[in-house]
Amino acid sequence: MFIPFIYELRERKVPVGTHEALSLARAMSYGLHRNSLDGFYYVARALIVHDERHLDAFDEAFLHHFKGIEIKSLELKDELLRWLQEAEKEFGDLTPEERELFEQFELDELRRLFEETMQEQTERHDGGDRWIGTRGRSAYGHGGVKRPGIRVGGPGKHRSAIQVADARQYRPYRSDLTIDVHQMGMALRRLRAFSREGTEEELDLDATINETAKNAGELEIVTRPPKRPNLRVILLMDVGGSMDPYAYLVSRLFTAAKRANHFRELRCYYFHNCTYGRVYGTERFDRPVYINDLLRECSRYYKLIMVGDALMAPYELLSQGGSITYNETNRVPGIGWLIILREHFLRSVWLNPEPQAYWGETTIGHIRNVFDMFPLTLDGLTDAMVCLSKGREKR
Amino acid sequence: MDRLSTRFKGTKTYLTNAALEASVNCALVLEKPLLVRGEPGTGKTLLAEAIAEALDMELITWHIKSTSRAQDGLYVYDTVQRLYDSRFGEGNVHDIRNYIRLGPLGGAFTADKRKVLLIDEIDKADIEFPNDLLHELDRMQFKIIETNEEIKAKYRPVVIITSNAEKELGDAFLRRCVFHFIDFPDRELMERIVKVHHPDIDERLVNQAIETFYQIRAMQRMRKPPSTSELVDWIAVLKSAGVTNTQLDQNLPFLGTLLKKEQDLVTYADQLAGGRRWRS
Known part of the structure; x- marks a missing residue:
């Protein structure tokens, strides 16, 4: 009975193998599940x-297997995004001006609404009468295209295992969803390096014993410099415009990075859409720092972390003078500066809060050719840190 | 086969639910370590004490620190003491066994009764720490290299491991454990927990305090939402101060017991004001 269930779990990316299956069989042979489905669930x-990150997927697999109902909620987010995408396609025959207007405002607005809804929505909902999203009316104002709403309802009381699983209370712990400061901090800890530098103030016990023994028992003290973190990080963050929906997410990453005490040095700068000749010390684009100065000050061993949605008008990235900041006229196109940054640092990554389904289109595709790009989720962040410390995998 | 008949059902002061009992019993019967995770303040460490009490076994606690090594849990060879003794001609320097001191794990192995061993906050140690204990926890035996002595558990201890998920634990290690994630208690369980800690307290105050507590927890963007232990402390303070009204408002008494971060106090005030001001 439960072998197909194991495969169901594997399909949902819960790492389960023979070891677990055998343990489960043993537990059942001892009657630990008390011959009930509830007992078996626990x-x-x-x-x-x-x-805990797999608990939600487990609940889902359990539901799917033992209740035999179609699970749609996991696809909820994808479905919504796909629907947004399709809505966008329907406007394929707009004039370029209209299209740009639409891209700049409506999609962002929709995404923001959507993200907020997703943040508030912590549980799977079955049935109900409240319509969220755009409530079926057109937010675009062009052509009057009607879009469907999504029906959600309130959570249920938990009693049986099916109901416990159905409540999907572990959804917030999923690693493929966005993450809190603590978890980000943990992911950042993967990035670490230590070295012995400075004054010799730590007693090297093993060497002392060795030397003392060689010295016929007369004490010979050996000291060494203490182990200190030796990791310098530069964090470059895109702010404003299309990044607004992700402001809270990025601020959490910023907090986590600031709080990480295993960085010897952390430099944070901001840019808008793309980097040109300079980056800024504040979110309001004060205190400009020239990238050339930055590169002179920072050796190639600094780890560069870029954070941004990499979405912009193509000319902002590819043309001379494409900078969106009006008092900047850049002679090197944005992508040139990105390449300069990439070439200078030995290890660099780009973290993108945009859902991965959208990568490949638009300017993200160009930037992915320059930087190794990872989604800004717990899994993505962890992979990015591994890439920063061990180097990129072959692509 | 007494391990098959022992079942854990919680104690008078430690309330459990079906999920927790199932996990503990799995660990007991299959003789695997139980790995407990959950938000801080949900009673991970207390669980080990409760198990020891319920099964009438002695509890050995091994608090892990960032400097702990796996070897320390097994045994320590006190070279410095031996060196010192040899210089001044004290003790029996020729017998290495005099300088071998068993750690918590070694102690639990050699004991004459089945013990409960709590490895507290395993994630505090170095990333490699859990992997270094793989074999020892699996086979429940290890070798003292200096004396070539094999230490094998007479009675396999009940091993409880707690973790705050500060570091990832390896897959190989996780596979050997029974895992339990302590949920945040729902209202009903919370009321029972509070009553266990404060049996003689005004019903109305408890209800109101719990109501307020869950409202605060439901607030968005709290960096450190208050947990069970904070609620229990808060009610203790309210009780001793004789406060009777804990409506959710700007002047909630002893808010500092619940919220411990400055930003959270700001968020709290913001959300009471109906704000959405966090974006600025």
């Missing part, structure tokens, strides 16, 4: 899931 959960 026993299986204890033995199969090793991480």
Whole structure:
């Protein structure tokens, strides 16, 4: 009975193998599940899931397998985004001006609404009568295209295992959704390096014993410099415009990076859409710092982390004088500056809060050719840190 | 086969639910370590004490620090003491066993009764720490290299491991554990928990305090939402100060017991004001 369930779990990316299956079989042979489905739910959960991030997927698999209902909620987010995308396609025959207007305002506005809804929505909802999203009316104002709403309802009381699983209370712990400061901090800790530098003030016990023994028992003290973190990081963040929906997410990353005490040095700068000759010390684009100065001050061993949605008008990235800041006239196009940054630093990554489904189109595709890009989720951040410390994998 | 009949059902002061009991019993019967995770303040460490009490076993606690090494849990060879003794001609320097001191894990292995071993906050140690204990926890035996002595558990201890997820634990390690994630208690359980800690308290105050507590927890963008232990402390303070009204408003008494971060106090004030001012 439960072998197909194991495969169901594997399909949902819960790492479960023979070891877990055997443990579960043993537990059942001892009657730990008390011959009930509820008992089986708890026993299986204890033995199969090793991480709270997989609890939600487990619940889902359990529901799917034992209730036999179609699970749609996981696709909720994808579905919504796809729907937004399709709505966008329907406007394919707009004039370029209209299209630009639409891209700059409406899609962002929709995304922002959508993100807010997703942040507030913490549980899976079955049935109900409240319509969220755009409530079926057109937000575009062109052509009067009607779009469907999404129906959600309130959470239920939990009683049986099915109901517990159905409540999907572990949804906030999913690693493929966005993350809190603490988890980001943990992911950042993957990035670390230590070295022994400075004055010799730590007793090297092993060497002392060795030397003392060689010295016929007369004490010979050996000291060494203490181990200190030796990691310097530059964080470059895109702010304003299309990044507004992600402001809270990025601020959490910023907090986590600031709080990480294993960085020897952390420099944070801001830019808008793309980097040109300079970056800025504040979110309001004060205190400009010339990139050339920055590169002179920072050796190639600094780790560069770029954060941005990499979405902009193509000319902002590819043309001379394309900078969106009106008092800047750049002679090197934005992508040139990005390449300069990439070439200078030995290790660099780009973190993108935009859902991965959208990569490849638009300017993201160009920037991905320059930087290794990772989604700004817990998994993505972890992969990015591994890439920063061990180098990129072959693409 | 007494391990098959022992079942954990919580104690008078430690309330459990079906999920937790199932996890603990799995660990007991399958003789695997139980890995407990959950928000700070949900009683991870207390669980080990409760298990020890319920099963009438002695609890050995091994608090992990950032400097802890896996080896320390097994045994320590006190070279410095031996060196010192040899210089001044004290003790029996020729017998290495005099300088071997068993750690918590070694102590639990050699004991004459089944013990509960709590490895507290395993994530505080270095990333490699759990992997270094893989074999020892699996086979429940290790070798003292200096004396070539094999230490094998007479009674396999009940191992409880707590973690705050500050570091990732390796897959190999996780596979050997029974995992339990302590949920945040729902209202009903919370009321029972509060009553266990404060049996003689005004019903109305408890209800109101819990109501307010959940309202604060439901607020968005709290960096450190208050947890069970904070609620229990808060009610204790309210009780001793004789406060009777804990309506959610700007002057909530002893808010500092619940919210411990400056930003959270700001968020709290903001959300009470109906704000959305966080964006600025």
